Amino acid sequence: MIKGDPVSMASRGVIFALQSTLRPLGARLPANRYGVAGARLGLAVACRIWFDRTLPTTPVDVPGPRGRAMGEWVGAVPRPGQSLIYYLHGSGYVGCSPATHRGLVSELARRLDRSAFTLRYRRAPEHRFPAAHDDVLNGYLWLLEQGHAAQDIVLMGDSAGGHMALGLCVQLRELGLPQPKAVVGFSALVDSTWTLADARRAEVKDAFMSFTLATRMTGLYTGTAHFDDPRLNVAAHVGPDLPPMLLQAGASEMLSADAEHYGAAQRAAGGRCEVQLWPGMFHVFQVGHRVMPEARAALTEVARFVAEIERAEAERGPLSA
DSSP: OBOSSSOOHHHHHHHHHHHHTHHHHHHTOOSSHHHHHHHHHHHHHHHHOSOOOOOOEEEEEEEETTEEEEEEEESSOOOTTSOEEEEEOOSTTTSOOTTTTHHHHHHHHHHHTSEEEEEOOOOTTTSOTTHHHHHHHHHHHHHHHTTOOGGGEEEEEETHHHHHHHHHHHHHHHHTOOOOSEEEEESOOOOTTOHHHHHHTTTOOOSSOOHHHHHHHHHHHHTTSOTTSTTTOGGGGOOTTSOOEEEEEETTSTTHHHHHHHHHHHHHTTOOEEEEEETTOOTTGGGGTTTOHHHHHHHHHHHHHHHHHHHHHHHHOTTTO
């Protein structure tokens, strides 16, 4: 589903700036510790240049069911029974942190009127697969351990974080654990071999993410021997037992192919997955909500989607929930 009007002037300016700076620089970074340091710096700058209004945060570093649970609450620490967001930041499994995504997560918390827990997971190349996925599962189990019900959790993630969100749902199925209320993915990676994106890249020009940098960085985490693992090969493990999903991507990014592929697979399997592609938009364009009207409209769609899920749940009543 293509969303939005022709690209706004504000977004055109952002796209030009990204195409002139971060994208060409990122494409030249080597796949070594110097390249990782450069990627982390560039990604942090890209996430922090939007003059976001952030909510108060509370750091978390406590024992969890399967290791330490680390991250931060954005907004007030919720009580059991209150709705919350469980957010997984992206950046190729190598970069960013809860701090870099604080602006986007704060905006989501405001719009959905609930607090958010943003996980700090182990990153590559220091920690390879499945370290980050183990941390994501541990964070979810820790939330349940604190008394939060699965049906009070909306799971969200961008890029690699979106990939891990989809992978978490597969893990929960395998473990016989309850699924979150819903899943929202921003430019979620689906195919960790990058075959889908490679086939699409001749048709698009992402203003932010280059194919070369993306494959180099994610490869530092996944390696080359794990692509059949259900936590990575998420499109092969769809089904009607997974939560309702909303996947958003820029129509001008390679990972638009991933969103379309996953959405088609999930719907064919009998599940609900709404896919929105935004004309002219780049990878995780939602971070620019303070500047770009398209990003604000996309977040409005997120609020609409979650409200629909919660309204339908309320109409079903507690006996059929």
